[in-house]
Amino acid sequence: MIEVRNLWHIYEGRKIALRDVSLTIENEILALVGPNGSGKTTLAKHLNGLLKPTKGEIIVDGINTKEASVAELSRIVGYVFQNPEHMFFEENVFKEVAFGPKNLGLSKEEIEERVRWALKSVNLEGYEDRSPYSLSGGEKQRLAIACVLAMKPKYLILDEPTTGLDEKSAESVKEVIRKLRREGHGIMLITHDMELVLELAERVVLLYDGTKVFDGSVDEFFRLNLRNYDLEKPELLRISESLGIGLVRSVDEFVNSLLERVRT
Numbered sequence: 001m002i003e004v005r006n007l008w009h010i011y012e013g014r015k016i017a018l019r020d021v022s023l024t025i026e027n028e029i030l031a032l033v034g035p036n037g038s039g040k041t042t043l044a045k046h047l048n049g050l051l052k053p054t055k056g057e058i059i060v061d062g063i064n065t066k067e068a069s070v071a072e073l074s075r076i077v078g079y080v081f082q083n084p085e086h087m088f089f090e091e092n093v094f095k096e097v098a099f100g101p102k103n104l105g106l107s108k109e110e111i112e113e114r115v116r117w118a119l120k121s122v123n124l125e126g127y128e129d130r131s132p133y134s135l136s137g138g139e140k141q142r143l144a145i146a147c148v149l150a151m152k153p154k155y156l157i158l159d160e161p162t163t164g165l166d167e168k169s170a171e172s173v174k175e176v177i178r179k180l181r182r183e184g185h186g187i188m189l190i191t192h193d194m195e196l197v198l199e200l201a202e203r204v205v206l207l208y209d210g211t212k213v214f215d216g217s218v219d220e221f222f223r224l225n226l227r228n229y230d231l232e233k234p235e236l237l238r239i240s241e242s243l244g245i246g247l248v249r250s251v252d253e254f255v256n257s258l259l260e261r262v263r264t
């Protein structure tokens, strides 16, 4: 479990980015949402020690982030940044994924095993010799996830994992996220995309101006007046609500609910 206890973060220049935020993250898909500048990235960077609290503390599986290095913490909490292609620098996919495990000082066999396993987890088997830059948007995102997975972290932070991807690529990334969740990872999705929240999240934390203003189920979240927080409800939900159908997570669910209504 990751525990964030009464976290304050004040940047130099005195910008208060987080005000007394507390939350816990377990093995679940937690969506961290909020408008631009609300503090999402600042909060996420605390979870693997990239930032240290001005006040308060973060306990990651019993370890206080103040007392651990980023290298130690990133074995527990992997961070996949937005626009991951900026992070690639190796000539092929195999080497890209092997970079992290190599730095851990693992044996050649172990490195190879981890690379094969990580690529299999994100459905990129057979891509070992490809240049990272030759991959499609969705494949690049999955490669970035593989690079982080190769460190075998228990928790994953995914920053806008589907932004800028076409539907098919976004679906392949979502599929990987669902699979990782089934395998027992705790996942924090940082996103502006309310459709993604509707489809994937199990819980939602909403930040507004550095304050946690909501922490609860997806159902409760979408009952908030999101416009108050500069967010918009997904279209699917707006339509289903106007027809008096409750929360639906996908077009399939929507159609099934409609058919059920027609039948009864």
Ligand SMILES: Nc1ncnc2c1ncn2[C@@H]1O[C@H](COP(=O)(O)OP(=O)(O)OP(=O)(O)O)[C@@H](O)[C@H]1O
Binding pocket: 011, 012, 013, 015, 016, 017, 034, 035, 036, 037, 038, 039, 040, 041, 042, 043
């Ligand atoms: N290095 C920094 N120095 C000073 N202020 C910063 C720094 N990084 C972020 N901030 C400020 O802290 C606040 C929170 O920023 P943060 O990046 O955490 O928000 P965010 O919710 O992730 O935004 P976005 O959705 O635009 O990525 C903003 O007002 C931002 O300008």
